Amino acid sequence: MRIVTRLIAMNRSRQLAKQLREIERQIHALPKRSRARLGTMALREIGQASRSDFPHLYGTPPEERYLPWGQGTDIGLARARSDNAEIAMRGIALWLAVAYHETKNTPHPSMQPHHRDLMRLLRGLKEDHREDPMQSWMQAPAAA
Structure with missing residues (x-):
């Protein structure tokens, strides 16, 4: 059974690595202002996911709750490919949140590098x- 579990984890690791590369490309293609906004959206999604019963299954339909991993990354990636900028950013934020919770504290060594890469991306x-210059402008005291 351990061999099967390792094979499933390695397959999932390969899938996440491929998706992570695509998400990284999409994030780096965004203007700096949009990346700043995406950071806020991703943080909000991570928080919402952490409040759910199964954070790694966030965004997964309830009838698919007992799968080894959820559909959140697939749904997020599909939305991230959208031509609509708002939908794409929300998809990226969903993908980041689900992947964060899926790779956090994982016992599988093949998944741990993905969590480090994800944390590096979130730090960026x-x-x-x-x-963000708009952030400092919003915090500046009003001139009278």
Whole structure:
């Protein structure tokens, strides 16, 4: 049974690696202002997922609750490929949230590098959010 579990984890790891590369390309193609906004959206999605019963199954229909992994990354990736910028950003945020919870504290060594890559990507979004000029403008005291 352990061999089967390892094979399933390796297959899932390969699938996540491929999706992560595509998500990274899409994030780097966004303008800096949109990346700052995406960071906020991703943080919100991660928080909402953590409040659910099964965070790694966030975005998965209830009837598919007992699968080894959910459909959230597939749904997020499909939305991320949308021509509509808002839908694409929401899809990327969903993908990041589900992948974060799926790879966090994983016992499978093949999944751990993906969590590190994901954390690096989220840190980059956080830095873009901090450097956003609109953020400092909104925080500045009003001139009287």
